[in-house]
Amino acid sequence: MNYDIFNGDADGIISLLQLRLAYPQQSELITGVKRNIDLLNQMCDVINAHDEVTVLDISMQKNQQGLHTVLNKGAKVFYADHHQSGHIPRHTHLAAHIDLDANICTGLIIDKLLAGRYHTWAIAAAYGDNLITVADGLASVAGLSHEQTQQLKDLGTLINYNGYGACVEDLHFHPKALFEQLLHFPDPFLLFDDKASLYYQLKVAFDADFDKALALKPEYVSESVALYRLPAQAWASRISGVFGNHLANSAPDKAHLVLTEQSVDDVMVSLRAPLNNKQGAVAVCSQFATGGGREAAAGINVLPVDAIEALINVTEKYYFS
Template identity: 40%
Template sequence: MSHWDVFNGDADGLCALQQLRLATPREARLVTGLKREIALLERVDAGAGDTVTVLDISLARNRVPLMALLARGARIDYFDHHHSGPEPLPRHPGLRLVIEAAPTRCTSLIVHRCMGGPHAAWAVTGAFGDGMAVAARALGHAAGLHDESLALLRELGEAINHNAYGETEADVLIAPAALHGLLRPYGDPLAFRRCEPVADALIARRHEDLARSDALAPRWRFASGSVYELPDEAWARRVQGSLAYRCIEREPDQACAVLRAAGTDAFMVNVRAPRRRPRADHLCLSFGGGGRAAAAGIDRLPRERLADFLAAFEQTFAADEPTRPRP
């Protein structure tokens, strides 16, 4: 009998898994990847008697292999907060499915609640990394963490999340599976930050990348938000998600999209929604992407559909009548 841990390689997936394995240590086969590597269950070769834990990957992208694993007799615990697709949630005696798609939820917070909260600092770190600063601070204060500690956890969570962005593992400082191995001994994320040199390296890499992005101006501006365009370079591949979070934090009532060239004929897109109009998932779903209400993305937006995307961006987030983009 084998166990599999299947998780997104960003801060939310890593910190959700960290909470579970601190509470219930077990050896597992790891299946993970960078932020955009979502279709992970198809890599799992589990069957009768095997168990699988799934964290922070969209059911919409993994429904078919999930049902195949259940049909082969695997037992699966599945925790997530992304849009699950138009079909009803599956029911099966071998499946424990916990999906909460509210804009204020992330997988780390869901796991924290389901476990009764023994490792709140890791849930706080994951929530900060996933751009949920308000929820992270609220949980941190409830857990007795001081503002100084919360600031350190925020910097760590955001740096871990930043590390998940890239086209291949060559773009990032450390592969998510290797980072999980370094995190695993630490019950306290502050101790991880103090003791593991990779923590400072991750933080420094993020600051360097953001400094480059801060020099950029939006390529298109609308009354309801801004759209940035990045080149297809390693630093830009890493900074794409962090720049989107940074923009929405600075202007929480403005939408933000970050486009990065993906070859010569397409873009990869990150979208962050303003707090009063959380519709990022609806926008991205209409272009073949996915995500959640506050934050979503498109793996491949053809260049010939760029004008359609800009028009839909403005229409989705406009409070009043749409305006034309200013070049």
Template identity: 45%
Template sequence: MNHYYVFNGDADGLCALHQLCLTNPEERDVKLITGVKRDIKLLDRVEAESGDRVTVLDISLDSNRNGLVRLLDAGVQVAYFDHHHAGEIPQYSNLTARIDLSPDICTSLLVDQHLSGQYHLWAMTAAFGDNLVKKAQQLTAEAGLSPSASEQLAYLGEYLNYNGYGDHLSDLHFHPVALYEAIKHYTNPFDFIAQSNAFTKLADGYREDMRCANSLCPLAGDDKYAAYVLPNEAWARRVMGIFANKLTNENPQRAHAVITPNHSGDYTVSVRAALRNPQGADSLCLQFDTGGGRKAAAGINHLPIDALDNFVATFKQHFCN
């Protein structure tokens, strides 16, 4: 029997995977399937058979519907943890779906609930990485962590999330599987922060990329919205999600869009609803081909170059009415 873990390559997917694998240390030869953060149609890559198990973490069920139904019809046991747009959930006895679209939940918190808080520090790390800052701060306070300890987890979450962004794996500092291989030896995230060279590399890369991003001015905007177009550079593709989160946290009354050229000759778009009203990012992005996500944070994988003006106008109308 094979066990496939299919996970988003961002902080939430990595931390969800890590929690589950820490719970089953005796499990050997698991198969890991992942990609860059935007590479979410991952179930199409799974060649499982009846009797195999597949655990899916932090990718939209709706985007993977065909692959999921194919596996379920083949008799594969599937456990699905996610917080993105799901659509109608297929009804199969061999599917266990733990899906919650609430704006203050992420996949690692769903796994944390499933495991009764066994590796709670990693779930808090993921919440920070997924920009659920208030929720994460609430959880660290309830756990009795000091402000400095909470800040360390916040940085770790940001760095893990930052590593997942890119148009291609070559844009990343670490392949997500390689980053998991660096993480998996650490039950406690504070040990990873103190001891891992991977943490140091991510921290250095993050600081340099954000230095470049902070020099940018918006293409369009006012007190309710702002749209930024980044240059066609690897650093820009790496930083687009984290930069969107930073803008949102610094301007909680505004919605933000960060638009970055990709290797296909199109744009990749990251959208964040205003923190004070974290709704509508998904419904905006679903108006465009390859768009999706959740209420507070969503994106478009491939926006044609000639559709930029239409997107900015739609974005403005969506959040300013």
């Protein structure tokens, strides 16, 4: 049995897309909303000896238990990621491709392994993961026109937008279904030729959600940090990640906290490190229970509202200069 386990955001989907365009196979697809990152842990009791498992764009550190379990059973694991890894086991059945550089994403790791076979898709993944400068450089080297570059930027942004939600019911497309549709497009530019394609469906939905986010004012702002709070509504969950990226790009010297209300008592947190100082996001978020991520972008799945002031203070202390 083959299992493809991947993050439901642009980076996870496009990483698997490149692999399955290059190496088609029948697999059980395991994915979910972007914040659902312990996917291997959830599947470890089902996976058996002789199964082959591909894991993409989810933290190895958050899935250590599942990884050890399936390796001990005798399953073979291909693991590619750019988040916190923790200890990387040395095992004959594990092929680990981990790169924690702040200017890399899983889609670019796969692109390198495939020698650029689906390079334009990899560029879209980089845009979706908010590696704008990196993606711009790759697009320029690839000789893409301004229009083509903008199309890949928009596409990566929209696929990433679709991955955010408190549950899959908040999303416009289940990430599994989105991947399966994209698998029909070895060239991403084919999506723009079909006016009924998912690109245009997502674009209409994104514009409506983004306009609501743009109307918000910061709840807290200083020289180093800005904090925005989104309501406990489906549109807010969907737009939270892309809105955080927008804020980071608009004010590259600030750290940005985007809080999405989950209930009266707690919020979900997304932190974007300053683009001009792309480090420390995971160090800040890991100080709180359920926190994790990577250097440039991290989050806290559940933060009590009475801990928001502490979060601001920790963020200010880390980034104040």
